[in-house]
Amino acid sequence: MRPALLNPLFAPVRALPGIGPKTGKLFDRLLSNDGGEARVVDALFHLPQGTIDRRARPKIRDAERDAIVTLEVTVTEHRPPNGRFSKAPFRVIVEDETGDVELVFFLANHQWIERMLPLGEKRWVSGKLELWDGHLQMVHPDRVLDAAGLARLPPVEAVYGLTEGLYQRNVQRAVEGAFNILPVLPEWNDAAWLKARNFPSFADALAKVHRPQHPQDILPTQPARMRLAFDELLASQLALGLVRARMRETRGRASLGDGHIAKKIEAALPFSLTVSQRRSVDEINADLASDKAMLRLLQGDVGSGKTLVALLTMAHMVEAGRQAAMMAPTEILARQHYERLMPLAQAAGLRLGLITGRDKAGERKATLAALADGEIDILVGTHALFQESVAFRDLGLAVVDEQHRFGVHQRLALGRKGEAVDILVMTATPIPRTLVLTFFGDMDVSTLREKPAGRTPIDTRALPLDRIDEVVAGIGRAITGGGRAYWVCPLVEESENLDVAAAQDRYEVLMQFFGDKVGLIHGKMKGRDKDEAMERFQRGETQILVSTTVIEVGVDVPEASIMVIEHAERFGLAQLHQLRGRVGRGSAKSSCLLLYKTPLGEVAKARIEIMRESEDGFRIAEEDLRLRGEGEVLGTRQSGMPGFRLAQIEMHGEMLEAARDDARMIVERDPELKSPRGEALRVLLYLFGRDEAVGLIKAG
Numbered sequence: 001m002r003p004a005l006l007n008p009l010f011a012p013v014r015a016l017p018g019i020g021p022k023t024g025k026l027f028d029r030l031l032s033n034d035g036g037e038a039r040v041v042d043a044l045f046h047l048p049q050g051t052i053d054r055r056a057r058p059k060i061r062d063a064e065r066d067a068i069v070t071l072e073v074t075v076t077e078h079r080p081p082n083g084r085f086s087k088a089p090f091r092v093i094v095e096d097e098t099g100d101v102e103l104v105f106f107l108a109n110h111q112w113i114e115r116m117l118p119l120g121e122k123r124w125v126s127g128k129l130e131l132w133d134g135h136l137q138m139v140h141p142d143r144v145l146d147a148a149g150l151a152r153l154p155p156v157e158a159v160y161g162l163t164e165g166l167y168q169r170n171v172q173r174a175v176e177g178a179f180n181i182l183p184v185l186p187e188w189n190d191a192a193w194l195k196a197r198n199f200p201s202f203a204d205a206l207a208k209v210h211r212p213q214h215p216q217d218i219l220p221t222q223p224a225r226m227r228l229a230f231d232e233l234l235a236s237q238l239a240l241g242l243v244r245a246r247m248r249e250t251r252g253r254a255s256l257g258d259g260h261i262a263k264k265i266e267a268a269l270p271f272s273l274t275v276s277q278r279r280s281v282d283e284i285n286a287d288l289a290s291d292k293a294m295l296r297l298l299q300g301d302v303g304s305g306k307t308l309v310a311l312l313t314m315a316h317m318v319e320a321g322r323q324a325a326m327m328a329p330t331e332i333l334a335r336q337h338y339e340r341l342m343p344l345a346q347a348a349g350l351r352l353g354l355i356t357g358r359d360k361a362g363e364r365k366a367t368l369a370a371l372a373d374g375e376i377d378i379l380v381g382t383h384a385l386f387q388e389s390v391a392f393r394d395l396g397l398a399v400v401d402e403q404h405r406f407g408v409h410q411r412l413a414l415g416r417k418g419e420a421v422d423i424l425v426m427t428a429t430p431i432p433r434t435l436v437l438t439f440f441g442d443m444d445v446s447t448l449r450e451k452p453a454g455r456t457p458i459d460t461r462a463l464p465l466d467r468i469d470e471v472v473a474g475i476g477r478a479i480t481g482g483g484r485a486y487w488v489c490p491l492v493e494e495s496e497n498l499d500v501a502a503a504q505d506r507y508e509v510l511m512q513f514f515g516d517k518v519g520l521i522h523g524k525m526k527g528r529d530k531d532e533a534m535e536r537f538q539r540g541e542t543q544i545l546v547s548t549t550v551i552e553v554g555v556d557v558p559e560a561s562i563m564v565i566e567h568a569e570r571f572g573l574a575q576l577h578q579l580r581g582r583v584g585r586g587s588a589k590s591s592c593l594l595l596y597k598t599p600l601g602e603v604a605k606a607r608i609e610i611m612r613e614s615e616d617g618f619r620i621a622e623e624d625l626r627l628r629g630e631g632e633v634l635g636t637r638q639s640g641m642p643g644f645r646l647a648q649i650e651m652h653g654e655m656l657e658a659a660r661d662d663a664r665m666i667v668e669r670d671p672e673l674k675s676p677r678g679e680a681l682r683v684l685l686y687l688f689g690r691d692e693a694v695g696l697i698k699a700g
């Protein structure tokens, strides 16, 4: 249960004063972590991107041009436009003893102007001062204030990231509203640590950042920002620490297989395991066979054959007489796993089940009954696996296919579906060691370093966008030969709508050339429509699939041999690599075309160069790290860490170890979080949405 004192912070943002249903929706889009309703805490965690400094209060004569200034003036003249419907602006002349300035208002409400700027009165106007046609003017001052208003004017104003339709003042108001209901929270940090780092309290830190007195107050290296980042790192490390402790405590069960099912699977394979597949299977099976609970990460580049490793280890669990589950991040991927595993499962006599959010009631009931009776050996599914109604006879191993998402905290809760469940997390993102720590805590790691034999290298080329016609012609030739191509359209700024529009436009252009051979898939489509678009491409009914990057790139279509990435300069290296990994899966020679907009910046040039040189995900991850700072290794657009909102690895990574050590000490000394600090730490876990871990704390 969330501590009641946090309730105001978990109320929806739209409950704050001044936010209606329409802006409420925009706030959901801007702030929500999970696509749901934005909450008050999300507004507080939406930190400013910059500041406007209004401290300059010069005389008109001395005022800097093209800068923001706040002028103390007397209103001397109103010049309304001639005629009511004139498009000319309403001008107001103001002065001080050193000069005058024309305030310019387009399409202004005359009454408002007369009320705000009465003739002969003293006012303060703040905005950008420009020299135009020989005189000074300020077009639409940001602020028009009387003495009382001036007293309330923040000297430095926070500037926030926005979404289409929202304005600074909307966000400023929401943040202010959030401050007004911010409860007094207990201190969860160690007093000595706070003192040593000169960290303010949580509330003071938020205030410092949202109500800056100096432009530098919002910088990530300031104590206030560092404190907030540390809180977030501590919450995540503590959550991982609690999961770990719980797993260590629950004595594992030794699950020893005799190899009879795995043998049949291997016999049915048209190839043999790679060295690192074999080693990984052995490592995992050794964990399963020991009575220690397993928490292991299997990392391997796209196409390195993780699924097979998972299957063989699940088979090991089934040989030991228990069940296994495999969870995929999306519906499409869950189905794909199910279908891919089926032939091998059948060959080996393994009984597979599938559960997603879209099963028919009757089917689901039958699946659940079979599961409870132990008539299903391996259950594949989406997060629907979590649901209360899903009960195993004896779950022994949970495989979590993360692809490149990082919801690991939540997913670990799968461990609660059985007694002593071993957990294997699979990720397709090669992660440097330091980042493994960040996202997964101190997990054991198995790595698939090499690709299965027989893969032909992908021919990667870079072309300026103005040669797009050649690309279209090339695709035309390829599809007449039966080939299949992905065409990925880039991310446009912060708006998914615009992404979709870009993909839609490209789709229409390509349709003019290739008619109904072209398909389209994007994140705004309904689940069923997405599946259908994907399936038509899989079956070859469409041969060119235009998509945004928000679609599931984990889907496997071996016939696809061309990957076109438009505006490749806008993608991170890891993302380019992931996308390219969609081709080169079959026997045909594959190519990847990186279309870029000229002129290319240095970093973009280097990235494209690396893409042309290498297909090694680990090398690419390292180069990425070198080029852009660790924050972007994981292919996110923002500079932060995925799953983190306040901490940036390149700025705050140095505190990661301190957070981990602190978390370890807490878990050791106060595993039930019962001391006063422990109680405060529970608040912290909830505040940062790591509360799954609270459920893992053993009570009493």
Ligand code: ADP
Binding pocket: 271, 272, 273, 274, 277, 300, 301, 302, 303, 304, 305, 306, 307, 308, 428, 452, 453, 556, 585
């Ligand atoms: P990942 O999940 O790591 O991206 P997959 O498990 O989907 O990779 O494997 C990609 C493809 O490689 C699949 O078609 C799989 O059958 C094939 N594959 C797996 N292991 C081997 C191997 N040792 N030799 C040849 N092909 C393999």
Ligand code: MG
Binding pocket: 306, 307
């Ligand atoms: Mg896979």
